[in-house]
Each structure stands twice: as structure tokens, then as C-alpha cells.
Amino acid sequence: MTAAREERLQLDAASVDNARTTLLQLLARAGVYSGDAEELIGLVEAGALAVAHETLAGTGRQAPPGSGEAYGAGWRDGSRAVTEGLAGLADRALGAAVAAEAGEDPDARPRVGRMEVERAKVAVVPLYLSFSEESDLDPEVTEQVLAASLATMGVRQRASYPGRLTAFAAEHRPHLERLYATYGPGSAIAIHGRYTLVHSPTSLAVLERLAARPAELREEWDAAELPPAWLDGLTRAWDETA
Structure with a gap:
């Protein structure tokens, strides 16, 4: 040697x-x-x-x-x-x-932790900014929306969620470009109202969960007492730009 x-x-x-x-x-x-x-x-x-x-x-x-x-x-x-x-x-x-977060069961779905939300933020913001030059949503609401999205998954899935988001954005890029051009920042649609989420990076996380686990997402959305109109508006915008 x-x-x-x-x-x-x-x-x-x-x-x-x-x-x-x-x-x-x-x-x-x-x-x-x-x-x-x-x-x-x-x-x-x-x-x-x-x-x-x-x-x-x-x-x-x-x-x-x-x-x-x-x-x-x-x-x-x-x-x-x-x-x-x-x-x-x-x-x-x-x-x-x-x-540790799963109580020794890595496939369980415990309460979403702060670091899991932070990892989701780090993943979703640059992806969103590849479609829009700006974003706007209250930081506290951002955390609530991401927590509701993450709560639909076990901790193993949460660990690999950045990869899921990246794959989702790549697979649906033309559709997402139409969505944000029509309803996102810079469009004629105001931030306030049913299309509020389209102005936020969290919309990518919500759209991915709507595609993968719609029933679970709506359950967690209601549990978090988030506005139903936001979820309905995002779903409508997605369908209308298909």
C-alpha cells in the first residue's frame, strides 16, 4: 500500500x-x-x-x-x-x-416537529421562486400550512419530502408555470381571497399533497382550522390551468 x-x-x-x-x-x-x-x-x-x-x-x-x-x-x-x-x-x-420523533416507530405519524417544518421551508422556497419572483404570506400561516401538509405523512416520508417536492415540480413544470402566471404574484389576481395560497411557496407543498393524499390533507387542514377557501381556490386554479 x-x-x-x-x-x-x-x-x-x-x-x-x-x-x-x-x-x-x-x-x-x-x-x-x-x-x-x-x-x-x-x-x-x-x-x-x-x-x-x-x-x-x-x-x-x-x-x-x-x-x-x-x-x-x-x-x-x-x-x-x-x-x-x-x-x-x-x-x-x-x-x-x-x-426519536416517531416514538421508536419510524413509520408513525406523530406531531410535526419544528425542524421538519424548517426542512420543508428550505425545500419549497427555491422551488417556488423558480416559478415566481416573489412570494407573500404571513410566516405563522406558512408554518401552519406546511405542518398540515407534513402531518399527512409518516416521519420517514417527511425525511424524504424535499425529494418528493423536487420530483413533483419537475414532473408538472409546464402546468405549474401556467398556474403561477395566471393566479400568482404579478397576475391580475389579488393575494386576498380564495387564491391566497398561490402567492405563497406553501402552494407547492399543498398541491403535491392534494395529488398524493387528498383525503388526509383535508382532514389535517380542518384540524388546523385553516380557511377551506384557500384549499378550494388552489384546487380550482390547478384544474382551470390543466
């Missing part, structure tokens, strides 16, 4: 734990609750394993060119064992990251 190779292998468990502890302490100084910080770090760790699994599953199973059949078969078996092991590690890491 070369000296350069040895150098690359020096990031051991103690060093990783040191980096994690340092990050937790820095976040604590910035006012981030330790439980929230642990959850975020856990999701990053689970995501890194999931990406590694996806990468190896897509390219790592091919034996080097010119390999014999026996060598190739052994390569594929070994690659399969590694990728399956990574998949298991990623799943356990995700379960550990969200189990």
Missing part, C-alpha cells in the same frame, strides 16, 4: 466522531436545539449511505474489462453483497435519525 493510499485511510471512527461532536457544539452555540441537530446530522449520514448505495448499485457491479467469467461472477457477487449491506446500513441510519 502506498503512502498516499495510507493517508487517505486515516479518517477513522474517532476522527468522524470528533467532527460530529464539533459540529454539534457549534450548532449549540448558534442556538440549535441538540435534538434538532442530532436529527439533521443523522439524516445527512443516512443520505450519504443511500447515495453510496445508489452509486455502487448503478456502476459497481461491472467487472473490469477483460475479466474472465469466473472472475466476473465473483466480482458481481461481491458487489451485490456490498451494495445490499450499504442499503441495510442506510435504512437503519434513517430509522435511527427519525425514531
